[in-house]
Amino acid sequence: MEELEKINISSLAGKEFLIFGGRIGSGKTEVAVNLAIKMKQQKINSVLFDMDMVKPYVRIRDIKKQINSYNLSIVSPPDITRTLDLPIYPPYIIGSLMEKGAVKILDIGGDPYGAGSIAQFRNIIESCSYNFYFVINSKRPETSTEDEIIESLKAVEHASRLKVTHFILNTNLRWETTGKIVMEGYDILKEVSGKTDIPIAFVCADKNHEDVIDGVPVPALLLELFIKPLPELSGSSNRKSSF
């Protein structure tokens, strides 16, 4: 296998805001958390913002224990709201967003619903430099074709009042991901990239299965996966068909 070209983390730090949006379940949180960890490891000053107001579970605030050892700076809603249906930002969030000197990594909620909740901070974000990454898993509903991706992209841009600057290819079927599946995802996204003039910044893969992105001609971000609410099952015990 060829040596993967890894993304240059320090080059990402040239922007004040790195925003991660996309369809619900596209992998935004895993990407944002992993980038924050890599920046921490490279001693780049960064703050991770949990701004997901859509999902009831598997947000950054739900995996704090798992990522505790990395000592990340995290801004997230009060813990008391974790198992309540209260989509609220912490009162100090504007101050934190306006703080200078740190790269601010924003994990926003999925779909236009999630993206819409950051439109209120548009003035702060637009007065600084930002990259808005649109995370795509072409094995998820509503982003499996070029047309669906473009429609989804427009809806998220419209809701957030911000322009997407890059795509991130995160096509996967969890433990059933293969190189063929990722390459099919790349082929679809490459066409979308051509039509929209939005470049593909990088491709993601589970760090234990990096072979699945072998040959994909964009830099790689290898992910340590934190969001695993239930243990995985092998193929045979996953299905009960005798009923």
Add this chain to the structure above:
Amino acid sequence: MGEKVLMKGAEAIAEAAIRAGCMAFFGYPITPQNETPEYFSRRMPQVGRVFLQAESEVAAINMVYGAACTGTRVITTSSSPGISLMQEGFSYIANSNVPCVVVNVMRGGPGLGDIAPAQADYNQATKGGGHGDYHSIVIAPHTVQEAADIMFKAFELADKYRIMVVMLMDGLMGQMMEPVEFREWVDVKNNKVPVWATVGQGERGQRNIITSLEILAEGLEKMDIALQEKYKEIKSGEVCCEEYMMDDAEYAITAFGTVARISKTVVDLARERGIKAGLIRPVTVWPFPDKVFEKRAEQVKFFFDVEMNEGQMLLDVRLSVNGKKPVYYYGRLGGIVPSAEEMLGELEKLAGGKNENII
């Protein structure tokens, strides 16, 4: 089978219902199952079917009742507090003998509780919930794929027995993403209106009447007996249970849904440590697979029931085991999901002959 996609349980049950020929969704939003109505709201208009957000759960279940009276495949989805509001409708649907599918994505309770996953509506789902001597078929899937497969079966059973079928899931099953592939679409163009449906007299020469009302006690008793006969038929023909590593098991874990899913890992971990554990997983929790427990009571040293409630299925397990072997229980409440490691720890202590935490 089609191409595999990555879906949340909440999305997969909606897509499966649509492919199974569900023509109408009525419901009211509640966390943690909002992805399901949201999915229906986009997909149903695409395929020319009905999505309607009702003004409340009470309205939604009565719309389901109405649609079911026409023999239309119809569904509603909700979570624990919303399901509580629907109980009167469930009881009317039962005594009216009309088919429908209801999904309960359970959350922590009682009362408003929280939005974390729980299994504390087992009694409500399997023992009635609403008033009167009635049952619904209650199915508890443990993976996204199984939930998608079972949705087709749920509509078939509902039509076959003219009964409400409940898919008993929890928030975690709804939110977790797994690879899933769907069965072929049911061709709704060939659907025939059932002879009992209230869709106009047509050429039958007489009206169909669907009602849960019977003023005379003797008449109502006949209706009740007919219901019980139907339940007997379902009990004899539609029980479904999965046994995992039970052939040589000395200890049987019993669990449903999410906990059963974790239990498979516990069985694997226990066997690595030389403890011969297996899992009995009721797929239908009503009708309950009591024969499986009767049979395994001859084989195992004890049963170890684990649930995300205070021991609700435990009572059915104890009734089925009928005192032949000890039945121990371990559970977490309020929306806490037990980990494989903590369950293994309890099992190890029991197998070693002592566990002070277990009742």
